[in-house]
Amino acid sequence: MTSYMWNVPEPLDTAEVEVTCGARIILRRHGNSDDPRLVLSHANGLAAELYYPFWRLLASRFDLILYDLRSHGWNPRSELRHQNIATFAADQELVRRGVERHFGAKPAVGVFHLVSALAALNQESPGQGFEALVLFDPPLYPPNGDPQAAEVLWRRLRTQARFRRDRFATREEFAEDFRRQWMFELVAPGVPELASRALLRTAGNGGGGPGGGGYELRCPRLWEAHSLQYAFAYSLEPELSRLACPVKVIAGDPTFAFAFMPSTELEGIVGFEYDFIPNTTHFLPLEEPAECAATMVAFLEKEGFA
Numbered sequence: 001m002t003s004y005m006w007n008v009p010e011p012l013d014t015a016e017v018e019v020t021c022g023a024r025i026i027l028r029r030h031g032n033s034d035d036p037r038l039v040l041s042h043a044n045g046l047a048a049e050l051y052y053p054f055w056r057l058l059a060s061r062f063d064l065i066l067y068d069l070r071s072h073g074w075n076p077r078s079e080l081r082h083q084n085i086a087t088f089a090a091d092q093e094l095v096r097r098g099v100e101r102h103f104g105a106k107p108a109v110g111v112f113h114l115v116s117a118l119a120a121l122n123q124e125s126p127g128q129g130f131e132a133l134v135l136f137d138p139p140l141y142p143p144n145g146d147p148q149a150a151e152v153l154w155r156r157l158r159t160q161a162r163f164r165r166d167r168f169a170t171r172e173e174f175a176e177d178f179r180r181q182w183m184f185e186l187v188a189p190g191v192p193e194l195a196s197r198a199l200l201r202t203a204g205n206g207g208g209g210p211g212g213g214g215y216e217l218r219c220p221r222l223w224e225a226h227s228l229q230y231a232f233a234y235s236l237e238p239e240l241s242r243l244a245c246p247v248k249v250i251a252g253d254p255t256f257a258f259a260f261m262p263s264t265e266l267e268g269i270v271g272f273e274y275d276f277i278p279n280t281t282h283f284l285p286l287e288e289p290a291e292c293a294a295t296m297v298a299f300l301e302k303e304g305f306a
């Protein structure tokens with residue numbers, strides 16, 4: 001097994017934001033506070049710290065603000081009934097305002113992956129308040145696509161989340177389980193070990209260890225599954241007239257089966273600037289972080305932001 005280890009540094013600063021229905025989200029600041037600002041979040045069931053191999057490459061030239069989706073990562077658990085795409089979208093606008101309130105107002109770019117990207121596109125005016133959006137493999141289907149096929153895909157992902165193993169005796173056991181999952185087979189060296197720290201917390205009674213204890217998922221499997229209910233209804237590409245800023249889509253390899261719909265339905269994203277990273281799935285920031293960072297920075301330089 002690999003001994004490669006990613007050590008996430010302590011944030012320069014933190015702040016707490018109250019979002020929809022009283023949930024709390026903890027903001028963390030990394031990078032250089034004098035540089036242009038990026039606001040980053042993650043995919044359903046994961047956490048911003050898991051993306052460290054990606055965002056560490058940006059820390060020398062950007063002011064990085066990280067946050068986890070409600071009930072994920074650093075955040076306390078909120079009510080299950082509020083765990084959905086609509087709430088994520090509402091939270092995202094309150095997070096953006098909270099970033100400005102706590103860290104000062106300045107131009108910023110939103111950098112989002114999968115479900116957080118979907119939340120960004122379901123704002124009333126997507127990109128409002130940002131200079132640009134960079135969206136990694138947003139799960140969209142085109143206006144002329146088959147909504148029934150989209151719902152089948154979301155139902156499959158929801159079922160997988162609902163029956164995911166969520167208790168482990170040790171972090172090493174989780175890392176081995178993570179490594180064996182086919183959807184993560186292409187992740188960069190050290191990511192399974194990083195996941196064992198970013199995605200787990202110490203469990204109470206009934207945990208994975210003898211007599212209780214052990215570790216459990218920070219975002220419980222029922223919360224992860226609930227987030228995907230009715231997700232197909234939010235997966236339609238927004239009208240171009242609603243976009244408030246330039247949007248860059250960076251997708252997985254369209255020749256791979258495990259890449260989301262922008263990768264396979266190119267006619268459905270003609271309104272976005274589009275690139276894909278060869279030999280990646282829709283977990284591309286965890287698989288080819290350097291390529292993802294370079295492609296994103298090239299776009300930001302073209303837009304005059306970096």
